[in-house]
Structure formats: structure tokens, C-alpha cells
Amino acid sequence: MATTEFGRAVRRWRDRVSPEATGLPSGGIRRAAGLRREELALLAGISVDYVTRLEQGRAAHPSAQIVEALARALRLSAEERAHLFELAGLAPPGPETVPAYLTPGVQRLLDRMTGTPVAVYDASWTLLVANPPYAALMGDPTEWRGNERNSVWRHFVGPGSRARHTPESLRAFEAAVVADLRTAAGRYPADRRLRQLIAGLRAHSERFAHLWDSGAVGHHESARKTIDHPQVGPLVLDCDVLTVTGSDLRIMVYTAEPGTDDADRLALLTVLGTQSLVE
Structure with a gap:
């Protein structure tokens, strides 16, 4: 059987x-x-x-x-x-669907960055895996299911994230993620989950629908972000998004400037993890 x-x-x-x-x-x-x-x-x-x-x-x-x-x-x-x-009785994902396979090199990189918040997303900005420091910083994702694991959905429809936005950074972020989804939809036309995600976003968010229909363009850049953490307060961190050539995986890494209070608070979060920081 x-x-x-x-x-x-x-x-x-x-x-x-x-x-x-x-x-x-x-x-x-x-x-x-x-x-x-x-x-x-x-x-x-x-x-x-x-x-x-x-x-x-x-x-x-x-x-x-x-x-x-x-x-x-x-x-x-x-x-x-x-x-x-x-x-499992399923066809392995083909080349026209969004890749979700973590190469051994990416997996080893994630395993070794035990003291730094790191998460890996696919081309549709669906969370594939997050290490414990990332979960402690941004919230434990282990209970998220379906669209809850997609950061675009969480921003436009769901509870959002702990990242604080200015009006300018919000406009840039929204334009970038909508442009990313449009690029992914063109690159992976056979991906049914991606089509359903976009249809759901258009149906549930007027803001997303407007940006999608207007042809908004943008791209992600390294940025300094303020993360409002419910236990340790705001942390000013550098956020870098690295793209894995050939797989469209996005590796998101948060770091703090050495010798700052932000670095001390980030180190505390890394030690305590999520279990001692229940919201």
C-alpha cells in the first residue's frame, strides 16, 4: 500500500x-x-x-x-x-510551478546561522522555513497554515507583521511585493496555488487589486527596518533579501549594528527564543 x-x-x-x-x-x-x-x-x-x-x-x-x-x-x-x-500519490512539482525545494547549500547556510534571524521564502513570498531566532523576532510561524504563511496575504488581508512602516516605505514595499507576484505569475503559469493566491488577494483587498490593475512596479532592496517586538520593544535592524540563482528562493536576513542596544536586545531574543516570549 x-x-x-x-x-x-x-x-x-x-x-x-x-x-x-x-x-x-x-x-x-x-x-x-x-x-x-x-x-x-x-x-x-x-x-x-x-x-x-x-x-x-x-x-x-x-x-x-x-x-x-x-x-x-x-x-x-x-x-x-x-x-x-x-x-504520496502526487506528481513532483514541475518547472512551471513555484520552486519550494531547498538546495543542500541553502539548507547548510540556514543550519549554520543559528544566532541570526533567517527565513527562506519562495517566489510568491510564501514562507518555507524560518530558524528559531527569526521566529522569536517576527512571531512563531509553526501554527500558520495555507495563506497565513504568505507574507503578501498577511500584509494586505491578515494581521500584518511586526515591521513598522513609514508612508514612503509602505508604498515601496507594497509596489515591490505586487511586482514580485506579477513576475512569478508570468514565470510559473501552471502554478494553481499562485493563481488562487492572486485571485484571493484581489477579492479581499481593494488596495492589492488597485496596485495589481495599475501595473505597479518595484523591487526589494536592502533596508533598515524597525521591528516592534511585544516583549523587548522596538529594534532597528538591517534587513537583507538574497535571491538564490536558479531557484527564485529568497533568503531574508536580519542583523543589528554591533555594539548597539538593538544588538543586545536581538541577542537576548535569540537566547530566549519563542517559548519564553509568549504573546
């Missing part, structure tokens, strides 16, 4: 990934060197119960988003990722 084979594959690959390789602590007595189910669930952003049901063959038809999240968490190669999609 395909679902049973899917669960066996997840379990087999989970056993080979060490917690250290994912940036997780390896303390305590472990029966095996690989990831525990709760660790895989944390990395993939799904529940432990769902991981258990998948591995035991009791959960049928995992979605493409779930399979993609598991492939990232398990550090699968491109061939292994395609095989996992096939075991």
Missing part, C-alpha cells in the same frame, strides 16, 4: 538525520541517533500526532505542502524528494 510505503520511507529517513544536522540540541538519552517524531514535527511545522499517523499508515493522502515540508525537514535530495511525492 502506497501510504504504508510513504510512512516507512519517512521513518527510514528520519532515523538517518541527526538533530545536530538540523540545529536542534541532542541532549538527553536517545534510543537512536536520528530525529524523534516530535523533532520532525517541529521542523516540518505539523503535529506529532500527524507524523505518527503518517508513519503508521493511518493518514492517507498527505497534501503537497505536507510532503514538501517533510522533504525539507528530512534533508532529502532532489531524487528522494521526487520519490516521496510519488509515494
Whole structure:
């Protein structure tokens, strides 16, 4: 049965990934060197119960988003990722859909930047993965589902972000993300989720619809941003967005100027994480 084979594959690959390789602590007595189910669930952003049901063959038809999240968490190669999609009864994403695969180099970069807030987005500005310092700074994204994980949706329709905008920076930001979506829609015409995202944004946000219909243009640039954090107050940080050539992945990195109060507060957030900073 395909679902049973899917669960066996997840379990087999989970056993080979060490917690250290994912940036997780390896303390305590472990029966095996690989990831525990709760660790895989944390990395993939799904529940432990769902991981258990998948591995035991009791959960049928995992979605493409779930399979993609598991492939990232398990550090699968491109061939292994395609095989996992096939075991789930899904066609692996093709060249005309928005790429969501984290290359080994990007994954290693993310794993090593343990003291810096870093997140990886796809070409539609949907969050793929965020490290713990980013979650502590911008809010824990592990419970976000569907469009909640898309930063354009969160800005125009949802609760927004902790980044503070001036009128000028707001106009520049909105023009840039709308232009990004238009470029992505032209580059990935077969991506059904992207088409649905744009249709939903146009239906629920007059501001987005106006910018989309007016042909707004713009592009993201490195910028100094003020992040209003509910526990430690405002932090003035440099935000750099790096694009991975050939994959359209966007790596967002926040850093503070050394020797400043902002650097001290950012270091405090990194140490405390999200669990000690419950909103």
C-alpha cells in the first residue's frame, strides 16, 4: 500500500538525520541517533500526532505542502524528494510551478546561522522555513497554515507583521511585493496555488487589486527596518533579501549594528527564543 510505503520511507529517513544536522540540541538519552517524531514535527511545522499517523499508515493522502515540508525537514535530495511525492500519490512539482525545494547549500547556510534571524521564502513570498531566532523576532510561524504563511496575504488581508512602516516605505514595499507576484505569475503559469493566491488577494483587498490593475512596479532592496517586538520593544535592524540563482528562493536576513542596544536586545531574543516570549 502506497501510504504504508510513504510512512516507512519517512521513518527510514528520519532515523538517518541527526538533530545536530538540523540545529536542534541532542541532549538527553536517545534510543537512536536520528530525529524523534516530535523533532520532525517541529521542523516540518505539523503535529506529532500527524507524523505518527503518517508513519503508521493511518493518514492517507498527505497534501503537497505536507510532503514538501517533510522533504525539507528530512534533508532529502532532489531524487528522494521526487520519490516521496510519488509515494504520496502526487506528481513532483514541475518547472512551471513555484520552486519550494531547498538546495543542500541553502539548507547548510540556514543550519549554520543559528544566532541570526533567517527565513527562506519562495517566489510568491510564501514562507518555507524560518530558524528559531527569526521566529522569536517576527512571531512563531509553526501554527500558520495555507495563506497565513504568505507574507503578501498577511500584509494586505491578515494581521500584518511586526515591521513598522513609514508612508514612503509602505508604498515601496507594497509596489515591490505586487511586482514580485506579477513576475512569478508570468514565470510559473501552471502554478494553481499562485493563481488562487492572486485571485484571493484581489477579492479581499481593494488596495492589492488597485496596485495589481495599475501595473505597479518595484523591487526589494536592502533596508533598515524597525521591528516592534511585544516583549523587548522596538529594534532597528538591517534587513537583507538574497535571491538564490536558479531557484527564485529568497533568503531574508536580519542583523543589528554591533555594539548597539538593538544588538543586545536581538541577542537576548535569540537566547530566549519563542517559548519564553509568549504573546
